[in-house]
Amino acid sequence: MARTIAKDHDLKRAHILRTAAVVFADQGFDRASMSLLARECGISKANIYHYYNGKMAILFDILDSYLKALRDRVIAVEITDENPEQTLQDIITEILLAYQGADHEHQVQISAMSALPHAQQEQLRGYQRALVRFVDTAIRANAPGVFAANAGKLRATTMSVFGMLNWYYMWNSGAGPQARDDYARLVCQMTLNGVKGL
Amino acid sequence: MARTIAKDHDLKRAHILRTAAVVFADQGFDRASMSLLARECGISKANIYHYYNGKMAILFDILDSYLKALRDRVIAVEITDENPEQTLQDIITEILLAYQGADHEHQVQISAMSALPHAQQEQLRGYQRALVRFVDTAIRANAPGVFAANAGKLRATTMSVFGMLNWYYMWNSGAGPQARDDYARLVCQMTLNGVKGL
DNA sequence: CCTACCGATCGGTAGG
């Protein structure tokens, strides 16, 4: 009995979370009212407060669950020391595939993360940093000599990759696995040829 | 007499515009109140309405003047048919230099443009499209054979460049001309080697 | 799980 209720509770909470990501992304966090969110969820506004303590708590849960899952999925990619090029491409592909279907969460991350308290922002940035470090290491493995001589170059190259990946939803948000795999190859190629060409 | 007053009017309007870009970027457009903007401008809230018809009129003016000037500055870059590589690098450098000191406007563009009416958004997107077309043409000139065989590749490459450039403020916003020139070389190199490497 | 309702603050405008 209690389990049935608890299960329904989690399902409903997850539904609110997903709906909120869409509403916050479409309207913007500040102008998306709790009334609208309730309407979109098919429940009353007061009922939302049974699952979340406030509007910011929903925002934090969206980004915390999204970024944590993204990090865990990407750092699980197997690293083969014998083939650093393939490893980098595997990682980039995994990121682009993880982005698939998460455009709303991605947009909320970019537009609304700054609305959170500093401590919560710092926690979220921790997930982002772990991801950046992981990609950073994979890129460095492809040209250790170059980067040993120029530390700033590695950072610039890594941030270039994230620039390309994080901009992807702006021009190809509906892309499927094939298009994402293709783009991963292009990004990987630009990165490798770029850094080795110096 | 009338000219002196008019001149002061324009200067004051420009001051409101610049201050609003900073306030809107820091606080977010929706949560930045007109009261705060007035305080930051050192004038009364009512006085702002002498220069602008409303909050959205300020937002539109920020983005319209910024994007128009950006477009005009970049498409003024001289194109030399004999040296398409140098032309591409000149264009990328000009964009990064135009971004310098405009981080607030850039951030407002990304986070608040969607708050405007569709007609105004469309006008702003016109400036963006002109810029994209210009870069697109410059990239195509570097590998006509490759892109004739693969139209989607050109678009992906162009959007990669904008991803790298538009992400720059996220990790090196305070960069000076030297750092921007360095990064322009890296972006150009990644782009050229990437598309020619296929 | 809802209706009813609050303190506060919003963008915008009144009179002078």
Add this chain to the structure above:
DNA sequence: CCTACCGATCGGTAGG
């Protein structure tokens, strides 16, 4: 009769 400008407050709505 104009422009430029202010203190005070409007109607309406936000999160809770």
